[in-house]
Amino acid sequence: MLAYRLRGGDLIVTLSGELDQLSADGARREVDALIAEYRPRRLVLEVGHLEFMDSSGIGMVIGRYKVMRRSGGSVAVRGARGAVEKVFALSGLYEIVERLA
Amino acid sequence: MQIKNEICVDFLSRMENVAFARLTVAAFLLAEDPTLEELGDIKTAVSEAVTNAIVHGYRAATGTVRMRARLGAEGDVEIEIVDNGCGIADIAQARKPFFSGDGGERAGMGFLVMESFMDSVEVESAPGEGTMVRMRKRLGAAQTAAARA
Ligand SMILES: Nc1ncnc2c1ncn2[C@@H]1O[C@H](COP(=O)(O)OP(=O)(O)OP(=O)(O)O)[C@@H](O)[C@H]1O
Ligand SMILES: [Mg+2]
Numbered sequence: 001m002l003a004y005r006l007r008g009g010d011l012i013v014t015l016s017g018e019l020d021q022l023s024a025d026g027a028r029r030e031v032d033a034l035i036a037e038y039r040p041r042r043l044v045l046e047v048g049h050l051e052f053m054d055s056s057g058i059g060m061v062i063g064r065y066k067v068m069r070r071s072g073g074s075v076a077v078r079g080a081r082g083a084v085e086k087v088f089a090l091s092g093l094y095e096i097v098e099r100l101a
Numbered sequence: 102m103q104i105k106n107e108i109c110v111d112f113l114s115r116m117e118n119v120a121f122a123r124l125t126v127a128a129f130l131l132a133e134d135p136t137l138e139e140l141g142d143i144k145t146a147v148s149e150a151v152t153n154a155i156v157h158g159y160r161a162a163t164g165t166v167r168m169r170a171r172l173g174a175e176g177d178v179e180i181e182i183v184d185n186g187c188g189i190a191d192i193a194q195a196r197k198p199f200f201s202g203d204g205g206e207r208a209g210m211g212f213l214v215m216e217s218f219m220d221s222v223e224v225e226s227a228p229g230e231g232t233m234v235r236m237r238k239r240l241g242a243a244q245t246a247a248a249r250a
Contacts, residue, residue, distance in 0.1 A: 020148055021119060022119065022120070028206070052141075052145075054149055054211075055207075056152060058208040082141060083145060086218075090210070090214065090217055091210055
């Protein structure tokens, strides 16, 4: 499930529920459509309400990082916890994606 | 391993069955009173292996994935995910962190997650014959270590 809002140059996308291969495909399409429409400087992914995520979610975030980079933009992640944070930490993604408190 | 309980489930290689598989394993283990972290680790590892069977093993085709989970008397968990898909030609390369044999948007992290979150991972595979991933984890290992310290 996905909700979004705009603030300054940020497109803030809130992900909730479970992010696996099945839901990552939908999230990928929806986020790309939002990026194309609003052309944000930064994509902020709020994942505090995400209950589950596997490597499909990491692939989805890396893909959006590449999309944002093409227009000189960046990606940030906020609120990962528990099992979700464990996957983020293992991925090394925080080296390219800002981790917001 | 002295087996206390065991389940075996066959399901079609449909993407919605990935959630079914990880929730089934969680339900199977619930009576053992695992920690949230143990449960999260095992669910994530199962999700990786089943996703691989469907996405890489069978690709566009539909086949059957078998998941067998065993629980030993000492709280040891053994999970096998088996597909009869395309198989893996170079297992060592496939297991390398961040390697993906897929052109799409993949992190190549599935085996890394399985190896990090479980105590051991074995892979048996042959091209054209399919793949078996066997993962083990001992529940309560953290508490046992803490009690010893
Ligand atoms: N069951 C399988 N059948 C055939 N090939 C497999 C199977 N499991 C894994 N592989 C091969 O091993 C590679 C590595 O798998 P791994 O799960 O680590 O990464 P990935 O699936 O490519 O990416 P991610 O898991 O991050 O989405 C795959 O890209 C694929 O080529
Ligand atoms: Mg994988």
